[in-house]
Amino acid sequence: MKDQDCIDFLQWALPRLDRRWRGFRKVRRQVCRRVQRRLDTLGLEDVGQYRQYLNTHPEExxxxxxxxxxxxxxxWRDKRVFELLERRFLPELARRAREEDAETLRLWSLGCGAGEEPYSLSILWRERLxxxxxxxxxxxxxxDIEVYQLARAxxxxxxxxxxxxxxxxLKRAAFExxxxxxxxxxxxxxxxxxxxxxxxxxxxxxxxxxIACRYLAFTYFDRELQCDIARRLYHALPPGGLVVLGNKEALPEAVTGFEPAHERIRIYRRREGEGCVGPAPTTST
Known part of the structure; x- marks a missing residue:
């Protein structure tokens, strides 16, 4: 499959899946290899035939x-983030939790992959804080959405x-x-x-x-879905709670209720006593 053929296909298909091409430009070759394997499985010659197949087989x-x-x-991806979590933000949240007589500091890692991020948080807490x-x-x-990654985790x-x-x-302390x-x-x-x-x-x-929501929603999802996810993040945090994004990511301007918690690192704080544009999220246990 030629690179341009795959680019044209992804630019056509991604918006139909609430994704944006901008987030996939640097990783497109990996995605294109997967698409090519799918074409081989289906016995299709090119992405043009795959487009037709998608139109006639919506389950695809x-x-x-x-x-x-x-x-x-x-x-420890983006070590500056973990340094700030250790020195400032996790202690702040921990002190607040104790003031509220909470027994547990609750974190959420979205798109956790094989567990590198949540286990980094666990190591940081148990070794340093x-x-x-x-x-x-x-x-x-x-x-994570991928069962394979969760099995690795x-x-x-x-x-x-x-x-x-x-x-x-930390490596010596936490690993064998x-x-x-x-x-x-x-x-x-x-x-x-x-x-x-x-x-x-x-x-x-x-x-x-x-909540750590890094290199997922605000990289790969389209703007409308990003706004929906940001509103859901708001409702998943108490006032003063934090959401951590990846480098070069940002919350959509259309979503209110957050303020930057750091001048350079993409950490946002839910504002005290403010609402957020949009409805409350659909939740599950």
Whole structure:
């Protein structure tokens, strides 16, 4: 498949799946390889025939949608974010939780992949912060749409390459070497709940002190869906709760109720006592 043929196809198909081409430009070759394998499976010669197939077989859109998720993750990705979480934001949230007599600090990692982000949060808390807040536990809900990625997260064993940004003392404390893999010790898995969820459909019914929504909704989803997700994030946070985005991501301007919590890093705080444009989200347990 020629690159331009795949580009033309994705620019046609992505808006029909509430995705935007801009988010897929740099990862298109990986997606195009998946599409080519699907063409081979169906016995189709080119994407022109695949377009016709999609038009006559509407159930195929769900298959195509499943070819689009791209997971690029590692432990401690964007180390400046984790430095700020350690020095400022998690202690702030922990102090507030204790003032409210909460027993648990609740975090949510959306698009958790193979667990690198939620386990990074668990390691950070247990190694660097928990001793400062005795009696306060940490739970992390880790959600992803791909069952394969969640199975990897459950095994919690990784190649050394995804640990390259993790500070060496934390790596030594949290992992055990198993041949060419590094396996996370069970005490750091504790408190991390893995679940399969499509955030386009539902959000959890519970609220979280902090939500990490990095390199997913605000990279790959179209503007209308981004606004919907941002409104749902608002309702999933208490006043003062935080949402962490990826570098170069931003909340849509049309959504009110948030303010930047840092001048450079994309961390937003739910404003005290303010509403948010749009309806409350659909939730599930």
């Amino acid at each position: 859109w769900q298959v195509l949608d499943g070819l689009l998720p791209i997971t690029i993750s590692r432990f 928990q001793s400062r807040f005795p009696g306060l536990d940490l739970t992390v809900l880790a959600s 459950e095994r919690a064993c990784y190649p050394e390459s995804v640990l390259k940004d993790l500070p060496e003392p 070497r198993d041949d060419d893999r590094y396996c996370l010790k069970r005490e750091y898995v504790r408190g991390v709940e893995l679940e399969c969820r499509d955030i386009r459909e539902t959000f959890p019914a519970r609220r979280f002190h902090l």
